Amino acid sequence: MAGRLIDGIWTREGDILASEDGHYRRQETDFRNWISIDPGAKFAPEVGRYHLYVCYACPWAHRTLIMRNLKGLEDAISVSPVAPIVNQDGWEFTDADSGFPDHLFGKRYLHEIYTLADPTYTGRVSVPVLWDKKLNTIVSNESAEIARMLNSAFVGVAGNDTDFAPEALLAEIDEVNDLVYSKINNGVYRCGFAGTQTAYEEAVTDLFSALDTVEARLQGSGYLVGGQLTEADWRLFTTLIRFDQVYVALFKCNIRRIADYPNLSALRQKLYEHGDVADTVKFDQIKTHYWASLRGVNPSGIVPAGPELVL
Numbered sequence: 001m002a003g004r005l006i007d008g009i010w011t012r013e014g015d016i017l018a019s020e021d022g023h024y025r026r027q028e029t030d031f032r033n034w035i036s037i038d039p040g041a042k043f044a045p046e047v048g049r050y051h052l053y054v055c056y057a058c059p060w061a062h063r064t065l066i067m068r069n070l071k072g073l074e075d076a077i078s079v080s081p082v083a084p085i086v087n088q089d090g091w092e093f094t095d096a097d098s099g100f101p102d103h104l105f106g107k108r109y110l111h112e113i114y115t116l117a118d119p120t121y122t123g124r125v126s127v128p129v130l131w132d133k134k135l136n137t138i139v140s141n142e143s144a145e146i147a148r149m150l151n152s153a154f155v156g157v158a159g160n161d162t163d164f165a166p167e168a169l170l171a172e173i174d175e176v177n178d179l180v181y182s183k184i185n186n187g188v189y190r191c192g193f194a195g196t197q198t199a200y201e202e203a204v205t206d207l208f209s210a211l212d213t214v215e216a217r218l219q220g221s222g223y224l225v226g227g228q229l230t231e232a233d234w235r236l237f238t239t240l241i242r243f244d245q246v247y248v249a250l251f252k253c254n255i256r257r258i259a260d261y262p263n264l265s266a267l268r269q270k271l272y273e274h275g276d277v278a279d280t281v282k283f284d285q286i287k288t289h290y291w292a293s294l295r296g297v298n299p300s301g302i303v304p305a306g307p308e309l310v311l
């Protein structure tokens with residue numbers, strides 16, 4: 001999207017699409033610290049210390065919003081969502097009246113938050129970002145790791161101590177997460193941002209064969225791992241909820257819809273209705289973000305009226 005920071009200076013670029021060989025590759029993230037209960041840890045789990053910068057449209061940021069919600073961490077960890085449309089200057093805040101202010105610093109762009117943490121930062125400016133108000137720096141901008149920390153590091157601090165990544169199931173959760181990440185969560189982007197017919201066909205075949213695999217895996221208990229609700233289900237959910245509304249048409253993920261898979265539809269419905277999770281799903285922002293921002297795949301920026309939302 002838009003651009004990136006080079007030695008702390010925002011540099012405009014075109015849309016992120018495929019590499020020269022036609023395949024889309026997601027870049028590794030840079031801030032990889034962990035909040036930990038270990039005595040003497042640099043980042044300790046304290047109420048009111050951390051802040052999440054997110055975009056409601058983003059499936060990666062969505063994981064962290066869901067975990068914050070599931071664990072009852074709303075009062076412990078504050079949030080500033082960026083506006084859903086990305087322009088040439090990257091993710092942007094608005095004034096309070098327009099609904100997307102930076103509650104901590106009143107900045108205009110997310111890249112200014114990255115340079116507060118590291119004035120010479122080089123790299124992509126992505127959401128989510130977990131910010132430490134005490135040390136004034138970024139703890140992490142890797143959603144998988146932020147979600148794990150929110151699940152595991154706030155025991156006794158969180159309003160709800162349900163463990164979505166229990167030790168006994170961890171190996172299997174990680175194994176399912178790997179498949180879901182590479183073929184489904186990131187798989188839809190590999191379809192949408194493919195630059196050649198071959199790269200697209202490879203991605204779309206991988207995507208639908210992985211959807212078939214998880215559909216079969218859900219048969220019986222309705223959950224992916226251990227017959228119980230785990231992080232693996234939540235990580236699949238953020239793609240499922242966007243799929244029929246966006247990915248089918250915009251990213252050409254159109255062999256089948258999630259509505260055509262009974263077990264995946266049931267999981268999508270069940271998780272959407274779980275607790276207050278529906279509050280983290282903002283369909284208007286999801287549609288606006290994808291259709292109006294990703295001009296490389298939708299040059300007009302027109303947001304389609306459909307499909308009808310059946311949930």
Ligand SMILES: N[C@@H](CCC(=O)N[C@@H](CS)C(=O)NCC(=O)O)C(=O)O
Nearest residue numbers: 001058060124125126127141142143
């Ligand atoms: N590895 C990151 C990826 C996050 C990511 O790609 N977020 C997108 C929004 S959906 C973003 O901010 N992209 C901006 C960019 O890469 O320039 C994570 O999972 O946290």
